[in-house]
Amino acid sequence: MRFFHLLHRKRNASDAALSEAIRNIFGYRPSNVAIYRLAFRHKSMATFVSNGFRHSNERLEYLGDAVLGSIVADFLFKKFPFRDEGFLTEMRSRIVSRSNLNLLSGKLGLDRLVESSKDSGLNTSSILGDAFEAFIGALYLDKGYLFTKKVIVRQIIQTHLDIEELIQTDLNFKSKVIEWAQKEKKTVSFQLTAETDKGKRGKLYTIDLVIGDKVAGRGQDYSIKRAEQHAARMAWEAMNQ
Secondary structure (H helix, E strand, C coil): CCHHHHHHHHCCCCHHHHHHHHHHHHHHCCCCCCHHHHHHEHHHHHHEEECCCECCCCHHHHHHHHHHHHHHHHHHHHCCCCCCHHHHHHHHHHCCCCCHHHHHHHHCHHCCCCCCHHHCCCCCCCCHHHHHHHHHHHHHHCCHHHHHHHHHHHHHHHCCCCCHHHHHHHHHHHHHHHHHHCCCCCEEEEEEEEEECCHHHHHHEEEEEEEEEEEEEEEECCCCHHHHHHHHHHHHHHHHH
């Protein structure tokens, strides 16, 4: 009986800490802490339930991806009333790209909340971006669409994203890196290092940009070409710092 009492106290303290962390990052307190705990549980830490189903954040990630895409599309549609569909689609892709979500998650400090095994590669994979989408799914289930939209627009897009900078970003980083390498007489290759099946969302590709014998950048996306651009951008920005 004492054991269960201590376990209950420990779980309450853990839930309180997670609730406070979410309040500090996103500006609100969750109503259902358990669903957020699930959102930050990577499949490497999944618990098994009936019929072999694994209890992790993958279902919430699927939901959050759809909700985030819808909110970003609505935001861009209203912010740029005179821009065409091609521009809006490209801007949405830049905002919700796997590489951008990984960087944004690290900036927000979600790496401190994610539960994953030591060998899962927290800082070199899509785990943080996946957790971010799962969090959006949890927020949607906990608070509803309108509240979720307010949090994403005010606490994320307007606070942590520079839309004008995204508009001005030259996506042709691949050509820049190749041109630089030719001048420096260095070999350049883009290597597909992982393909992760995301079900209906397709495959998530991980591309390493190798200059000489060193990995200079890593990109992830549901398109190999965009993953290569993300890897080239990471390498180009590192070279110019």
